[in-house]
Amino acid sequence: RAKVLGRSTYVGFTQAMNQETRQRVDLETQLRGAAAAGQLQLLYQPKVSLATGAIVGCEALLRWHHPLLGTVSPARFIPVAEDSGLIVPISDWVLRTACLQARAWADAGLQRTTVAVNISARQLLQQDLAAWTLGMLQETGLAPGLLELELTESLIAQDVEKMIATFERLKQVGVRLSIDDFGTGYSSLSYLKHFRVDTLKIDQSFVRNMLTQSEDETIVRAVIALAHNLKFKVIAEGVETAEHCQLLRAHGCDEIQGYYFGKPVPAAEFEALLRSGKCLSLAEEASPVHALDDES
Numbered sequence: 501r502a503k504v505l506g507r508s509t510y511v512g513f514t515q516a517m518n519q520e521t522r523q524r525v526d527l528e529t530q531l532r533g534a535a536a537a538g539q540l541q542l543l544y545q546p547k548v549s550l551a552t553g554a555i556v557g558c559e560a561l562l563r564w565h566h567p568l569l570g571t572v573s574p575a576r577f578i579p580v581a582e583d584s585g586l587i588v589p590i591s592d593w594v595l596r597t598a599c600l601q602a603r604a605w606a607d608a609g610l611q612r613t614t615v616a617v618n619i620s621a622r623q624l625l626q627q628d629l630a631a632w633t634l635g636m637l638q639e640t641g642l643a644p645g646l647l648e649l650e651l652t653e654s655l656i657a658q659d660v661e662k663m664i665a666t667f668e669r670l671k672q673v674g675v676r677l678s679i680d681d682f683g684t685g686y687s688s689l690s691y692l693k694h695f696r697v698d699t700l701k702i703d704q705s706f707v708r709n710m711l712t713q714s715e716d717e718t719i720v721r722a723v724i725a726l727a728h729n730l731k732f733k734v735i736a737e738g739v740e741t742a743e744h745c746q747l748l749r750a751h752g753c754d755e756i757q758g759y760y761f762g763k764p765v766p767a768a769e770f771e772a773l774l775r776s777g778k779c780l781s782l783a784e785e786a787s788p789v790h791a792l793d794d795e796s
């Protein structure tokens with residue numbers, strides 16, 4: 501009996517393991533064909549100036565629409581893509597699509613809007629960031645000043661000398677660089693001396709708790725001061741309410757991004773947003789957002 505039980509436990513365990521492995525392999529197999537099958541999509545989320553209220557840029561955020569699984573979150577499939585090496589072709593698709601889109605908006609004479617693309621640290625073990633980016637700018641004909649790369653602290657920590665050289669090459673042609681999720685990595689602040697990035701993005705965890713936890717508000721204010729003293733711009737992500745917005749503005753934050761002004765939306769919807777001239781209302785009593793040419 502013990503033998504049977506032990507055995508069935510063992511079988512149950514391997515089954516569970518197999519299931520997890522299988523799911524991962526399945527996800528990987530399906531991800532392999534996702535771009536070709538037209539299942540990948542970029543959404544664009546506005547970045548808004550707190551000085552003027554205008555949209556100044558957007559962040560491209562990847563979605564995978566699987567016929568059976570539905571929309572898979574990047575938090576779930578980016579790690580699979582990184583482990584399997586698929587991150588290289590997928591990132592290629594992302595960067596090309598974002599550059600072509602930004603070029604189309606510029607050609608259509610819409611207001612100047614930078615497009616930011618997230619860069620995976622793991623991807624860079626496999627390719628040269630500067631060569632790849634410059635090649636894509638050439639291929640798509642996008643003005644380098646309209647492209648922004650969002651990098652994480654872990655990426656910078658990889659190979660400092662090489663990354664400094666990479667940043668210099670990108671800066672030379674005018675590509676914008678920002679540090680994403682700032683304050684959540686483990687790297688020393690000293691890297692900020694050597695990396696001439698344009699923008700620090702305050703992580704949304706600090707913004708979310710800023711109104712209720714004084715420590716988070718202190719961190720937000722400190723990051724804004726740090727950024728400005730180093731001559732960087734600073735943007736807050738995860739801005740969900742008018743209160744967040746007002747407090748960030750009071751502390752001198754330059755830009756915001758979050759559900760308060762706008763969620764990530766498909767390209768056509770983002771373009772409609774640009775054409776509508778929608779701005780952030782900066783009035784004192786400041787309730788949400790209004791469209792300048794709203795019909796209502």
Ligand code: C2E
Nearest residue numbers: 561562574575594618619620738739740757758759760764
């Ligand atoms: P991230 O770059 O920090 O992007 C911000 C995330 O916060 C996005 O989640 C966005 O939808 C979400 N967000 C924006 N505003 C708000 C808000 O007001 N409240 C809340 N609660 N969330 C907000 P998403 O799109 O699920 O992406 C998650 C992460 O996946 C991104 O974090 C980024 O690290 C990664 N990712 C997304 N697209 C790509 C991509 O094309 N390539 C790579 N390598 N990573 C990507």
Ligand code: MG
Nearest residue numbers: 559618650680
């Ligand atoms: Mg980002």
Ligand code: MG
Nearest residue numbers: 680681701737
């Ligand atoms: Mg972030």
Ligand code: MG
Nearest residue numbers: 680681703704
């Ligand atoms: Mg994040």
